[in-house]
Each structure stands twice: as C-alpha cells, then as structure tokens.
Amino acid sequence: MGLREAGGVGKLPLFLGLLLYLLAEKPASSINDSASPAEDAGSEPVVKLVDADENATETKEVEYGPCTVTCGIGIREVILTSGCPGGESKCIVRVEECRGPTDCGWGKPISESLASVKIPCIFVPPEDRFTYTWKMLIPDQQSLILPNDSAILEVHRDTHPVAFQCDTSENDDLIASVKYTVYTTAELETRRLKKPATDIVLVFVLITGVIVCVGVLFAIVFIILNWEAVKNFWQTKIWKSKEEVLHTSYASTRSTEDSGQIPTSQNSQISQVENFQERGTYQEWNAEGEN
Template sequence: MRLRRAGAVGELQLFVGLLLALLAKKPASSLNASASAEDVPVNEPAVELVDSDANVTEPKEVEFGPCTVTCGIGIREVILTSGCPGGESKCIVRVEECRGPADCGWGKPISESLASVKIPCIFVPPEDRFTYTWKMLIPDQQSLILPNDSAILEVHRDTHPVAFQCDTSENDELIASVKYTVYTTAELETRRLKKPATDIVLVFVLITGVIVCVGVLFAIVFIILNWEAVKHFWQTKIWRSREEVIHSSYASRTTENSAQVPTAENSQTSQLETSGQEQGVYQEWNAEGGEN
C-alpha cells in the first residue's frame, strides 16, 4: 500500500512539474515575440517635427540663403521658414559652407608697390585646413610649380609681366583656382599715370553736374519766392513785344498806302506827258490831211 501511495504521489508531483513547466514557457515566448517586434526597424519621417505652443507638431521647412561667393568656397545661411520660436516667419538655424565653380578667373592683389606685390589664394578660415599650390604660367610651356605652399605669395617685379596661379585643395579635391598678372615697374607707373587723367575727367564732370544742379535749384527757389515779380516781368515783356509787332505792321501798311497814292508833281508830269502825246498825234493827223 505504501508503495502504491508513493507511486501516486510521485505521479502527482510529476504532473504538477510538467504543468508548471508549460506555464513558464508561455510568458517566455511572449517576451521573445515582443523583443523581436522591437528589433524590427521603423521608418521615421524625413521631416523634423517641432513642438509648438499648442503642443501640436509642425513640420520644419528649411531654405538656403545665397552663397557669399560665386566661385570657390564661401558660406550661406540655413533659414527655417516654418516652426520658428516666438511665432516668427523666418529664423536662421545655422551657417554652413557652400561651394561654387572652382575656376575663379583673374583676381586682384592684396597690396602692391613699385618693387613687389602680394597675391592671395582663395580660402576660408582656418588657413591651415587647405593645401596651396602656386604655379608660374609660361606661354606655350608647362607651368612651373613654386616651392611656396602658403596662402599668400609675395612676388618681386620682373623685367616682363609674369602670370601666377594658385590652386586651393582639400583632401586632394580642387576647391578654387585663381590667377594673377604681376606687371613690371614701368607698366605699373604707366597705369598709374593713366588713371589720374581719367579721374580728373570724372571729377570735372561731377563738379560741373553739381554746379548745374545747384544753379537750377537756386533758380527754382528764386522763382517760387518772387513769383509775382517774375510774373509781372514776363507779362510786361510779352506786352512790349506785342506792341512792337503791332507798330511794325502798322508802319508797313502806311508805307504801302503812301506808295499807292500819287503826288502832285507826279500828276502834273503825267498830265504834261499826256498832252504832249496828244499834240504829237494831232500834228501827224494834220500833216496827213494836207498831203491828201
């Protein structure tokens, strides 16, 4: 009997153990399912969201300002057009670099004298961030690379004009390239002599224009302040001119009339001539009658 009871108790314990094992496996599977669900990547929206005062999320709309340069490397502003704090329509988020075409053409020196000239490469601070390659351009030949690797090169003037080029690179990538022409001392003096003549002409034209404008302004102010006197003067002048025209027309008419009216002497002369002609005709007629 005891053996049967011990066997029954053992079977009961085994059944309870199996039941507990099954109950323990179900939560573990549910935990694994939840863990697997967390490991699945979720595609988040590309648009950033910002909390407004009403606790409503609004999308951030960003636009880029113009670049400070047309070639090489510069900076530009990143402007937020939606979701700015304080209800502003636009606000600057950050300032970032921007790049244009690498070819910057011909540049102007920083400073120059009759003996030397300083020419710069194109870069943005910090200066040591980039690498600089200076070249001397030789016509119909390969460029000569100079040992100078700084951002600014000081060149002494030669007996003939020389062209230089600087290439600015970062991580072996060409960012900007600029060229300079270093003229001779004689050419520089010639250019400086030509510029004053042009400047003198421009200054003369400017001064003349200013004087004319000031004179016109004073004339307008004088007319406004003395309008009655100016009006009376012009009216008097107009009346005088009209009277002169009337007098001249009357005089011309009087002259024409006097020319048309015959004088006493003219009438007597005409009468004598008429009577003489009549007597001559009468004598000729009498002579013809006597002959018959």
C-alpha cells in the same frame, strides 16, 4: 458558520479597495499616454526644406540667402520663414558654406610696391584647412609649379611681366582658381602715372553730372511751388511779344503811307480795276467799228 460569515465580511473591504485602486490608476496612465506624442513632437521640431525642383506654389519654411562670393567658397544665411520666435516673419537659423564656380579669373594683389607684390589665394578661415598650389604660367608651355604652398605668395618684380595662378583644393577637390599678373617696375610706374589723369577726368564728370542733376531738380521744385507766378510771367511775356509785333506792323504801314506807296494788296486791287476798265473800253471801240 459564523467564522465563514466573518471571513466574507473581511474580504469585502479588501475587494472594494482593490477596485478603487485600479480605477484611480487607469486615468493617470491614459493621460500619460495621450501626452507623450505631444511631448515627443515638441522636443524635436521638424523643419521642412524645399528644393528648387519642387512646386513653386508650395509654402516654403526655409530659404537661403545670397552667397557672399560669386566664385570659390563663401558663406550664406539659412533663413526660417515659419515658426520664428516672437512672431517674426523671418529669422536666421544658421550660417553655412556655399560654393560658386571654381574659375575666379584675374585677381588683384593685396599689396604692392616698386620692388615686390603680395598675391593671395582664394580661401576662408581657417587657412590651414585647404591646400594651395602655385603655378607660373608660361605662354605656349606647361605651367611651372612653385614650391610655395602658403595662401599668400610674395613675388619680386622681374624684367618682364609674369603671370601666376593659385589653385585652392580640399581633399583633392578643386575649390577655386585665381590668376595674377605681376608687372615690371617700369610698367607699374607708367600705370600709376596714367591712373591719376583718368581718375581726375572721372571725378570731374561725376561732379558735373551731380551739379546738373541737382540744378534740374531744384528748377523743377521751384516751378512746382511757384506755378502761378511762372504761368503769369510767361503769359505776360507772350502778350508783350504780340504787342511788339503789332506795333512793328502798324509802324511799317504808317511809314509806307507817308512815303506815298500803297501796300501790295491795294496795288493788286488797283491793277485789277484798271485791267477791267481797259477791257471795257476795248469792247466799246470794237462795237463802234462794226457799226
């Protein structure tokens, strides 16, 4: 009996220790479970991309900057409008490629001389990423493909103008197409002689326009700053002109009186009085004749 009681007393501390261990372990596990979703969310931020087809009233988190080219291949910035570090309203996330229409029209050579000209294809670094196909354009005939496959072609001038075209491709996908006209040496010299005269005229017109605009601007500023003086000046000028008119009118009147002539208004009044007197005399003569 005593041994059983002793064994029961020994098991009680063991049971209490096990209970305390379980109570202490459960809050820690619950804390870890509650913190794990926050850690997962913070480890990989979610950036929402809004397409152009979506509702325009929806808040955008990412927007795209303008493409650096209007045709061919270029680059653009991807701008984050929400969640930027340091409380900034916008920040650049990355730079990516962008593409425009493939037809780039007629281009300009990168260098030219009286003997040759260098014309480039449309590409972005690295140059060996793309394949280039050069063609000589022949009117009313099929284009002639040249053996050159580099991004820059050097052409010697011929006796007649020649048109070239370069197609830039990537994995058999056409990226851009550009054309060039290589003029003859005589035509190039003629174009160079005509160009300075045109440039001189344009520069002269530009300088004249700038001078006129600056003069008008200074005149407006001067009038605004000295409005009272300008106002008094014009009032004085107007009064002087009125006084001159009055003086001229008075002088003409005096000269008419001195010459013995009566002004027109007075002549008309005198003629009216004389007519009235003649009518009265005629009526009296008729009355006497009847009597």
